[in-house]
Amino acid sequence: MAAGGISVSPMRTANASRWSVLIAIPFAGLIGASCSSSTGPSGPVGGPVMGALDTHCTGMATTVGACMMGGAVPDGGAPPIDYGATLYNSDGDDDDCKYHVSWTSTPVRENTSVTFTVMLTKLADMTTATGAGIRAEVFLTDTHPAPPPPQASESPPGTYKVGPIKFDTPGDWTVRFHFYEDCDDAPADSPHGHAAFFVRVPNPNGDGGID
Numbered sequence: 173m174a175a176g177g178i179s180v181s182p183m184r185t186a187n188a189s190r191w192s193v194l195i196a197i198p199f200a201g202l203i204g205a206s207c208s209s210s211t212g213p214s215g216p217v218g219g220p221v222m223g224a225l226d227t228h229c230t231g232m233a234t235t236v237g238a239c240m241m242g243g244a245v246p247d248g249g250a251p252p253i254d255y256g257a258t259l260y261n262s263d264g265d266d267d268d269c270k271y272h273v274s275w276t277s278t279p280v281r282e283n284t285s286v287t288f289t290v291m292l293t294k295l296a297d298m299t300t301a302t303g304a305g306i307r308a309e310v311f312l313t314d315t316h317p318a319p320p321p322p323q324a325s326e327s328p329p330g331t332y333k334v335g336p337i338k339f340d341t342p343g344d345w346t347v348r349f350h351f352y353e354d355c356d357d358a359p360a361d362s363p364h365g366h367a368a369f370f371v372r373v374p375n376p377n378g379d380g381g382i383d
Contacts, residue, residue: 215281215374215376215377216281216374216375216376217279217280217281217374218279218280218281218371218372218373218374219262219277219280219371219372220260220261220262220275220369220370220371220372221260221261221344221369221370221371221372222260222261223260223261223370224260225260225261225264226259226260226261226263226264226265228256228257228265228269229265229269229295232269232295233269233270233295233296234268234269234270234295234296234360234361235296235361236270236271236294236296236301236361236362236363237359237361237362237363238363239352239354239355239356239362239363239364240355240356240358240359240362241354241355241356254267254268255267255348255366255368256268256367256368257368258346258348258368258369258370259367259368259369259370260369260370261369262274262275262276262369263275264367264369265295265367266351266365266366266367267365267366267367268365269295270294270295270296270363270365271292271293271294271295271301271351271365271367272292272293272294272295272298273290273291273292273293273349273367274290274291274293275288275289275290275291275349275369276288276289277289277371278335280339280371280372280373280374281339281373281374281376282339282340282341282342282373282374282375282376283338283339283340284338284339285335285336285337285338286335286336286337286338286339287333287334287335287336287337288308288333288334288335288337288347289331289332289333289334290306290324290331290332290333290334290349291330291331291332292304292306292330292331292332292351293330300329300330300331301330301351301363302326302329302330303326303352304324304326304332304351304352304363305323305324305351305352305353305354306323306324306332306334306349306350306351307320307323307324307349307350307353308320308321308324308334308335308337308347308348308349308350309346309347309348309349309350309368310337310339310345310346310347310348311345311346312339312341312343312344312345312346316341318337318338318339318340318345319338321334321335321336321337334349339371339373341373342373342374342375342376343372343373344370344371344372344373345370345371345372345373346368346369346370346371347368347369347371348366348367348368348369349366349367349368349369350365350366351363351364351365351366352364352365
């Protein structure tokens with residue numbers, strides 16, 4: 173006998189509980205299916221290849237001077253370019269010790285548009301380097317380049333959006349950022365500069381992602 177003098181049958185209570193369970197199971201399944209579904213790319217995510225910290229400019233900093241126009245040299249007459257070593261991690265100094273370069277990116281996956289955010293700082297006084305007009309050179313090997321992305325947009329000053337870039341196969345790619353390419357690279361203090369980083373593109377069917 174329940175409160176208020178109303179009698180509740182034990183059989184009815186048991187049946188009600190059973191129906192509640194039967195209704196709850198498919199409803200929970202629908203919730204689980206909704207939460208596990210994904211409309212975007214999936215699989216391991218790449219990014220900077222981790223390795224030794226860059227120290228090639230320790231104790232050195234080249235003051236950036238005025239831009240002397242004439243950075244573009246016709247094919248066949250170009251002087252040798254003094255590219256330095258490709259760097260590990262997501263920050264380091266440019267080849268000529270003029271800038272500190274750091275970057276982040278959207279998720280790096282095969283055949284997915286990737287955008288890099290590059291922060292450029294002058295090493296001599298640690299002020300932001302504005303108006304650099306960054307261009308990215310992207311390649312897996314000398315004979316396997318990626319289509320060149322458009323020139324970077326800058327906002328806020330000293331921060332550049334570079335992309336979209338599509339990596340068409342897994343591997344450790346090289347992304348070289350070029351700065352102030354319109355400036356003649358001959359003067360030692362020319363704003364012209366460049367820095368390259370390793371970027372890992374994982375196999376979508378296996379591991380190889382960046383932890």
